[in-house]
Amino acid sequence: KAGVTQTPRYLIKTRGQQVTLSCSPISGHRSVSWYQQTPGQGLQFLFEYFSETQRNKGNFPGRFSGRQFSNSRSEMNVSTLELGDSALYLCASSLVLSGRNSPLHFGNGTRLTVT
């Protein structure tokens, strides 16, 4: 069974630009969560989608948005990029809503660098 796939693996953008990251969950998984990982703040929850609906949201500004398609694939968009948005963005999928008693499966992430 294929794992969680995130594309692209690396991105370099300039301040002020916008970016879209993609995540394909494990087949059959309906929940997709997004996390930001930085050396200073560690792993922080961005949002979760389940059956095309946002179910939970972390404390990030409105520049961070996402969506989920009917095939459970998810995209995350960041507009008006800032230097502080440089991070590893991780996507995770699970059979049920994350945090329930079903393990999360993570992709290898997208490394975003903002210059």
Place this chain on the structure above:
Amino acid sequence: KQEVTQIPAALSVPEGENLVLNCSFTDSAIYNLQWFRQDPGKGLTSLLLIQSSQREQTSGRLNASLDKSSGRSTLYIAASQPGDSATYLCAVTLNAGGTSYGKLTFGQGTILTVHP
């Protein structure tokens, strides 16, 4: 606000040693606790998930315990190997009236190095 702390921040041991990683959390109303490992430049791999009603879980050389009342969990690794070198993270999910809030709150991790 739930805070998760992991001690030590880094650990270096010779191959073959048994070791313990610690995780503490401030709000004991958790739904579950998970341990993950992360290899450099990679995503996270789920190791063990302990439900709030459970005391421990075991998988191979790994054993995780949970003491919800004191807000602590430990990950015990037996007979460590160089391949165990990675960052180990614990994460908790808050209990929202019998169900889960969904989002995981992570600790900062313990960087483990096992040298031959």
